[in-house]
Amino acid sequence: MKHTNWLICIWVVVFICTYFLLSHEQSQFDTIEELFWAGISVSLTLQVYSSLGNRVLIGAWILYCSGLIFDLLDDLLDAQMFPFLIFDTTFKHVGFLLTCAGLFSLITEKRATIKKLNIEIQTRQTLQEQLEFEASHDKLTALGNRRACFARFDELKEHFHLIYYFDLDNFKFANDNYGHQCGDEILVDFAQRLSKHFTKQNCFRLGGDEFIAFCDDENPNIDELRIYLTAFMQQYKVGVSIGFAELNNDDNPDHLLHIADQNMYRDKTSKSMRQRCRENDS
Numbered sequence: 001m002k003h004t005n006w007l008i009c010i011w012v013v014v015f016i017c018t019y020f021l022l023s024h025e026q027s028q029f030d031t032i033e034e035l036f037w038a039g040i041s042v043s044l045t046l047q048v049y050s051s052l053g054n055r056v057l058i059g060a061w062i063l064y065c066s067g068l069i070f071d072l073l074d075d076l077l078d079a080q081m082f083p084f085l086i087f088d089t090t091f092k093h094v095g096f097l098l099t100c101a102g103l104f105s106l107i108t109e110k111r112a113t114i115k116k117l118n119i120e121i122q123t124r125q126t127l128q129e130q131l132e133f134e135a136s137h138d139k140l141t142a143l144g145n146r147r148a149c150f151a152r153f154d155e156l157k158e159h160f161h162l163i164y165y166f167d168l169d170n171f172k173f174a175n176d177n178y179g180h181q182c183g184d185e186i187l188v189d190f191a192q193r194l195s196k197h198f199t200k201q202n203c204f205r206l207g208g209d210e211f212i213a214f215c216d217d218e219n220p221n222i223d224e225l226r227i228y229l230t231a232f233m234q235q236y237k238v239g240v241s242i243g244f245a246e247l248n249n250d251d252n253p254d255h256l257l258h259i260a261d262q263n264m265y266r267d268k269t270s271k272s273m274r275q276r277c278r279e280n281d282s
Contacts, residue, residue, distance in 0.1 A: 064095025
């Protein structure tokens with residue numbers, strides 16, 4: 001409200017002076033032009049000074065406005081009585097130069113602020129991506145977790161023919177007898193072999209020692225796949241049971257996983273029976 005009152009006062013003075021100049025026998029149109037420019041400059045400075053934090057720029061505008069006013073008074077008053085009016089041009093030039101310096105300082109400050117904000121935005125984006133990755137991936141193997149599997153299941157079953165279900169045999173035995181570090185090495189190696197064979201984005205760790213993978217094998221060779229996947233962990237007497245199910249758009253994920261899980265247990269039972277037969281024969 002105070003600004004409004006000051007603006008009204010400024011322009012009342014401007015119009016009174018204009019009326020006085022126009023009523024003079026020799027109208028001084030150059031002086032009237034300077035009067036209006038002075039009024040505009042002072043009004044603008046009054047409007048923005050409270051919200052502008054750059055003191056150099058504020059001081060520059062005040063100097064420039066002072067130069068305009070001195071220039072105006074120089075036309076109306078006797079310069080000999082008011083010798084300071086001779087500095088009107090100096091004030092305007094200095095005000096202009098300081099305005100350039102203030103704007104340069106303001107631009108530099110804003111660029112630094114923008115750069116800082118960009119760094120903060122990139123940091124937040126990186127953190128957001130990291131949080132999203134951790135929420136959808138297994139920390140140890142870096143494979144997609146159960147949540148990611150079900151989130152992408154409908155998409156994957158449209159592109160692939162089979163889903164494999166893997167369960168490590170005797171993993172608890174190796175973990176207890178050789179240590180948890182050995183158990184982690186087994187899981188990581190198994191995950192890497194899965195990723196190499198099926199591609200990483202199509203493999204998931206459901207939890208514990210259970211994994212699944214999507215593929216397009218028309219005639220899967222389970223024995224050959226088993227040999228490849230267990231090449232490292234055989235030394236710890238750990239094997240893998242494998243089941244699979246054909247994918248179709250009619251069945252829901254739970255049902256398809258249940259079928260693959262059942263086939264995996266049949267494979268586990270069959271291996272167990274063959275092992276007993278060999279032991280009995282010996």
